[in-house]
Amino acid sequence: MSFYLTPVTGELLINREKELDQILSELVKKNSRIGFSLTGVRRIGKTSILKEVKKRLEKEGIVVIYISIWNTTPDTLETFIANLFDYTIEAFKDKFPLKMKISNLIKMGRDGINDLLKHLNISIDFGNEIAYTVSYVKGEESDISKATSNIFNLIDRLAEKTKTKCVLIIDEFPSLIELKIGKKMIGSSIIKTIRTINEDYKKTALVISGSFMHTMQEVALLSSAPFYKQLVNLEIDSLEEKAIQDFVKKYLKKKISKNGLDTLIEKSSGIPYNLQMLGRELNKLKEDIIDTSSISKAIDEILQREGDIHFKDYLNMMQSTEIKVVKTMAVSDVIGPKEIADAGNMKLNEVTALLQTLLDKGIVSKKERGQYQFTDNMFKTWLNRAYS
Numbered sequence: 495m496s497f498y499l500t501p502v503t504g505e506l507l508i509n510r511e512k513e514l515d516q517i518l519s520e521l522v523k524k525n526s527r528i529g530f531s532l533t534g535v536r537r538i539g540k541t542s543i544l545k546e547v548k549k550r551l552e553k554e555g556i557v558v559i560y561i562s563i564w565n566t567t568p569d570t571l572e573t574f575i576a577n578l579f580d581y582t583i584e585a586f587k588d589k590f591p592l593k594m595k596i597s598n599l600i601k602m603g604r605d606g607i608n609d610l611l612k613h614l615n616i617s618i619d620f621g622n623e624i625a626y627t628v629s630y631v632k633g634e635e636s637d638i639s640k641a642t643s644n645i646f647n648l649i650d651r652l653a654e655k656t657k658t659k660c661v662l663i664i665d666e667f668p669s670l671i672e673l674k675i676g677k678k679m680i681g682s683s684i685i686k687t688i689r690t691i692n693e694d695y696k697k698t699a700l701v702i703s704g705s706f707m708h709t710m711q712e713v714a715l716l717s718s719a720p721f722y723k724q725l726v727n728l729e730i731d732s733l734e735e736k737a738i739q740d741f742v743k744k745y746l747k748k749k750i751s752k753n754g755l756d757t758l759i760e761k762s763s764g765i766p767y768n769l770q771m772l773g774r775e776l777n778k779l780k781e782d783i784i785d786t787s788s789i790s791k792a793i794d795e796i797l798q799r800e801g802d803i804h805f806k807d808y809l810n811m812m813q814s815t816e817i818k819v820v821k822t823m824a825v826s827d828v829i830g831p832k833e834i835a836d837a838g839n840m841k842l843n844e845v846t847a848l849l850q851t852l853l854d855k856g857i858v859s860k861k862e863r864g865q866y867q868f869t870d871n872m873f874k875t876w877l878n879r880a881y882s
C-alpha cells in the first residue's frame with residue numbers, strides 16, 4: 495500500500511469512527527441546523543475527517559460545500575468569495591430543476607451567467623443574489639461586505655429553493671481573519687458577519703475546523719466568542735494504541751514486536767502524519783518484523799532528509815524565548831517548569847508564562863499537573879539532533 499501526506503478518506507482512514515458517528519448522526523438530520531467545530535493540532539487528521547464527512551453526507555443526498563482557508567491563494571477575501579461561489583454552484587448543480595440549467599453555468603463560465611439568469615424562471619430576489627455575487631466576482635461591483643453577506647445568504651437560499659439540507663464546511667476557519675482586502679487584514683468583522691447570517695440559516699449547518707486552540711477559542715469557543723453555543727466542539731486527538739496497530743496492519747503488512755509498537759507510539763505521538771512518514775520509511779527496510787531499532791533507523795532517515803523543512807515551520811511559529819524552552823526540554827529531557835528553568839538558566843516565572851504560550855500554540859501539552867510533554871515527539875527528536 496502507498497503512504498499519504500495528503501488527507502485520506504474511505505479505506506485509508508484509520509479509526510475515527512467515533513468522531514464520524516457523532517458528527518454524522520447530527521448532520522444527516524434534515525431539520526437540524528446544529529454544526530460542529532473541530533480543533534486539533536496540525537496533521538492530526540481534521541481535514542481527513544471533514545472530507546470523509548463530505549463523502550458520506552453526499553451519499554445521503556445532502557449538499558456539502560467544502561472550502562479551506564489555507565488553500566485560498568492569493569490569500570484575499572476576494573479570492574475566498576470567488577472560490578466559495580464556484581464551490582457552491584458546483585455543490586448544488588445536481589439539485590436544480592432542469593429548467594434552471596444552473597449546471598450549465600459552470601461550463602459557460604461566469605460571463606454567461608447574467609445573460610442566462612434573465613432567461614431563467616428565477617424569482618427576482620433570488621436571481622439578484624446570484625447576479626450580484628457574479629458581478630462582484632467579475633469585478634463589476636466593489637462592495638466587499640455586501641458580497642460577503644451575499645454569498646453566505648445565497649447558500650441557504652439555494653438549500654431552501656432546492657429543498658435540500660446543506661452543510662457548509664470551512665477548514666482552518668480562524669485564518670479567515672488573516673485574509674486581506676487590498677493590503678489590510680480583515681480582522682474579526684467577517685466572523686461576526688458569518689455568525690449573524692448563520693443564526694438565521696434555515697437549511698444549512700456550519701462545520702469549522704482550526705489547528706490552533708487559542709485562535710479557535712477566540713472565534714468559536716469562549717462564551718464571549720461569536721459561535722459559542724452555535725457549534726458543538728469536538729477535539730480531535732492523536733491515534734491510540736489500537737488504531738496504531740491497525741495502521742501497521744493495514745499499511746505496512748509487516749509484523750511489529752511489542753517493543754517496536756511501544757516505540758512507534760511514543761516516537762510518533764500517535765500523529766497520523768508521522769505514522770504515514772514513518773510507514774513509508776519502514777516499508778523500505780528489509781526486516782520482516784519491525785522492532786525498536788528499525789524505527790530509530792527510519793526516524794534518523796526522515797529527520798536527516800526532511801527534518802529541517804518540517805520543523806523550521808514549527809520554529810517560525812515561536813519566539814526566541816519559546817524556542818529556548820523547547821530546546822531545553824528536548825536536550826536536557828526535562829518536563830517540569832522548575833527543572834526547565836534550572837537547566838536553561840531562566841527565571842521560573844518566565845518559564846511558566848512561556849509554557850502557557852507553548853500550550854496555546856499546541857507545541858506542548860500537559861501530561862499531568864506541572865508536567866509538560868511535546869505534542870509531537872518527532873519535533874523533540876529533531877531538536878535533540880539539531881542542538882545536542
Ligand SMILES: Nc1ncnc2c1ncn2[C@@H]1O[C@H](COP(=O)(O)OP(=O)(O)O)[C@@H](O)[C@H]1O
Binds near residue numbers: 499
Ligand atoms: N485516520 C487516519 N488514518 C491514516 N492516515 C491519516 C488519518 N488521518 C490523517 N492521516 C494522514 O495524516 C496526515 C494529516 O492529515 P490531515 O487530515 O491533513 O490533518 P490536519 O487537517 O489535521 O492537518 C495526512 O498525511 C493524512 O494522510
Ligand SMILES: [Mg+2]
Binds near residue numbers: 540541
Ligand atoms: Mg487540514
